[in-house]
Amino acid sequence: MSDFSRRDLAKLGVGLVAGTALGGPALAQAPEWKIQPEKGASLRVMRPAKFVQGDETLFLENTAKYEKMTGVKVRVDSEGWEDLVPKSAVAANVGKGPDVVYGWHDNVHQYPDKVVVLNDVANYLGSKYGGWYDLAQKYGKKGNNWISIPLGASGSKMVYRKSMLKAAGYDAVPKDFPGFLKMAQDLKAKGTPIGFALGNAIGDANGWCHWVLWGHGAKMVNEKDQVTLNSPETIAALNYVKQLYDTFIPGTLSWLDPSNNKAFLDGQLSLTANGISVYYAAKTSTDARLKEMTADIEHASFPIGPVGKPSESCSMVPAYVFKYSRYPNAAKDYIRFMMEKEQYEPWLEASIGYWGHPLKFYENNKIWTVDPKHTPYNSVIKNALWLGYAGSLGYASAGALADYIIVTMFASVASGAKTPEQAAAEAHKRVERYYKI
Amino acid sequence: MATAALNRTGSIVRKPLVDLLDNRNVLSVICMAPAAILLLTFLTYPLGLGVWLGFTDTKIGRPGFFIGLENYISLFDDSVFWLVVFNTLLYTTVATVLKFGLGLYLALLLNNHLPFKAILRAIILLPWIVPTVLSAIAFWWIYDAQFSILSYMLQKMGLIDQYIDFLGKPNNARASLIAANVWRGIPFVAICLLAGLQTISPSLYEAAALDGATPWQRFRHVTMPMLMPILSIVLTFSVLFTFTDFQLIYAITRGGPVNSTHLMATLAFQRAIPGGQLGEGAAIATAMIPFLVAATLSSYFGLQRRKWQQGESDG
Incomplete structure (x- = not known):
């Protein structure tokens, strides 16, 4: 953290490959996060069913932690991987359903008008955690706006x-x-x-x-x-x-x-x-x-x-918030919370490398080195192109x-x-x- | 009308509501309304919406515009669509013929006096009772390229050198799925036909026996004609179920390899939901309707012709 130029570059935020250029991203000084959940907010979250147990356990633990800290009630529904796509699509179409969806890669790009713009969340996380990988930006952004926040990706x-x-x-x-x-x-x-x-x-x-x-x-x-x-x-x-x-x-x-x-x-x-x-x-x-x-x-x-x-390619899981949600600020805050180091690192570790990270800072997480056999999965998002390239x-x-x-x-x-x-x-x-x- | 007449005579005084309810026309409308509303809401509306969507370019998350026959014209040029139509017709025809042949045979066997008749009949129904997805997963293992129990046994018996590629070659995959569908469908046919067989009066067989009819003649001139009405109904249902099959295909092959096992229902789903092209998916689903109507009409009316039921020959 003493490296002045590195920190400053990283702070420039989204899109900069600052971290990699200077040999490993570092945690930048935390920018201020101002969005507070609405009073009496409650959220329904839909995510893909677990593939490794640790993923779900920690996800739910982190969610419980969020409930305790903010008083926002959060219900998490796990859906089979293939049910997730139609369920999210139906929610988009009828304007009713979960507030936050952790969906599959390009789903949200089929209904970009139905979701809340998440530039504030993306910029905050990007500048704090060494920037987003190119692929995370490709999946996260439509034009100049972030319409989803990549949680992670599973790759081969x-x-x-x-x-x-x-x-x-x-x-x-x-x-x-x-x-x-x-x-x-x-x-x-x-x-x-x-x-x-x-x-x-x-x-x-x-x-x-x-x-x-x-x-x-x-x-x-x-x-x-x-x-x-x-x-x-x-x-x-x-x-x-x-x-x-x-x-x-x-x-x-x-x-x-x-x-x-x-x-x-x-x-x-x-x-x-x-x-x-x-x-x-x-x-x-x-x-x-x-x-x-x-x-x-x-x-x-x-x-x-x-x-x-x-x-390579990977299956990205981006989080998005539907416009019909009555508590968009709570949704944004929840998504941010889950990506913060205190929650994200234990989750990443519990998934033992099944999910790759979209923020460069997490490249240095010990899960990638604790067992040398995990190491290749460190580059899942870094090495991948998107399905639909170029x-x-x-x-x-x-x-x-x-x-x-x-x-x-x-x-x-x-x-x-x-x-x-x-x-x-x-x-x-x-x-x-x-x-x- | 009757109430009106009574009123004119003045002998009975009634309230208007009661009068109204006594009116045959009004009453019939009221009694039919629940059924009509149910049909309109849950059948006509979705069907109409589906057909309408087929004429639009609706995508998931975006309302569409009317584009006339564009979806159909585009499908007409799509080799995959025609392959899928072929697959569906092949699947339906072969599976239905097999289900009927074997189902009828089974029904005739079960109609005899067998020991443990009730238990046997119950067992026959099992394949039909098991949820489709479960039996599909079982078949998926049976046909697995590496773990197939069939291949394993045949290899142990020395009949084959290497495992059979049940689902990897287009025609093998088609045959395997048809076999799975037949296995599932036989009980329905067999039990329905058995019910039909049991309604045939034994006196007809006695009369035939007195006339010196051979077993074949008894089957041909007594059983078949008497069975025809129920046969036609069961056939109609069976064709409908088979034509619109989805679960078996989706669980076992997802339409692969190289689209050789895709049916119209699975393709419609694939393009409409995961692919997001609701309009095109609806068009494919709508394209099933003419086939279904034709199949239904031919099996229903074709087999219900009176001549057949009276045991006359076709010509």
Whole structure:
């Protein structure tokens, strides 16, 4: 905190990469927070159901703490991940329901007019906690206004078995695409194949397919929302996946989100892409076999493709406040409260790395170093692009994503049903249907 | 009318309200009103709204504008939509035929005098009683690429070398889902037809036996015609349920791989809710209506033709 220039730069707030530029963000002097909850306020909060127990426990504990400190009554409803989207949409449409929603990535960009502008919350948090990552800003802002405050994101990393890689002659996951393919082929030859989901798995399949697509420099749309999918880069990505798919464990075309977790924990997979939940499940299991596997599980960032920069994706969870709420100030105050160090750090730690942080300050949290296996998940938000890259977020990006256009494109080439050229042309046409508006 | 006449004679004096309630027309309107209001509120209005949404570009969180047939024109050009129409027709046809064949067979078996008849009949109903989502999850495991019990057993028996890719190949996935749907649907058909079988008077069979009819002739000329009315109703319902199936698909494949198991209902949901394109989703749902009406009319009227019921041949 004695570093004068660092603190001042960080104070400039949102959008500045000050922290990273100077080697690690620090806590800036707290700006003043003036918004007080309305008298007699009560809040209804909707959030995604827990995936790791610690997440929910601490979230509720923090909420109880808030109730005690402010006297505001807060009810938290946990919704299944897939129910959250329609429920939030219905609330937006009918103008009734929860005051605060912790929803999925671009949901709020489909109804930006229905939510309260949260610039005060974002600026306060950003300047206090070393600034927001670029991706957090992309998801949080519409134009110049913050319409949501990212709570965190769950993202995938390469999850692998050290012993199996070693047996195939690898100490670590190669850092480039050709090296990664070669490793996958060697693993297959050893009878310990890799596997990524290619069914309609909203999280897993989208995650790794976009990584390969973006890694080759291809994108669904450009910055002006013009469809650019049918390109030589996309064909290259499809050819790469065709080769990669030949090394997969059988059946990945039918995989949904839980499938790779099950196969990995059963010992059938040498490598897959997943959140930290596989490791967490093994670590906390009472099964002796899984306990043994824990030591053998390692994590790594996704290899970097020809494009030369990380091209991962993540599932962002932003909080937003509907305009119909009778207590917008209480809602803002609650969201701020949950992001403050005193609450956020215990929550981050209890989630043991399942949620990545959107504010740079939390990069230094001990959860990322207490177990070296957590460390790769530190960069979930830092390394990721948004689903809908490089265009804007909104109806078109949400529609294209929900329709599994990118996943289907890769799956149809992997299965041999289509050539890369056919698949790219067809997917291009499907994307255009959404972006014509 | 009767009250009016009485009044003219002056023999009975009545209050106007009572008069009003005695009026047949008024009374019938009052008695019908609750049913009509229920139908209008819960059936006609949502249906009308759905059809209307299909003609708009409504998005989640944004009211739409009337755009005429644009959604339909856009769907007409969408290869996924046509694939899904094909999937739905295939799914409905194959599943319905199988459900009826097997359901009728089961009903005939159960109609015989079997030991533990009541228990057997109760057991038959089980697949239908289990919540769909539960049975869907069970099937999801049965068809799992890595943990399939079927593949495991076949492999142990030495019949296959590697696990069957039940849900990974388009046609396998379609067949697997149809099998799951048939398993779920048979009890409904079987129990309904069994009820129908039991209403057939034994004297008809006795008469047929006296005339020297073979078992096949008895089935063809007594059972079938007598069963036709209930068969047509059950068929209509079964087609409707199958055509609009959602849960099995959504829990087992989400419409994958490569959209090969998407049905119109799942696609409508996918585009309307997670995708936010309410107008287009409504258009897909509305596009189901002609198919449903056609299926209903053909199974209902086709099978209810009098000739069939009287045991005459079609020609």
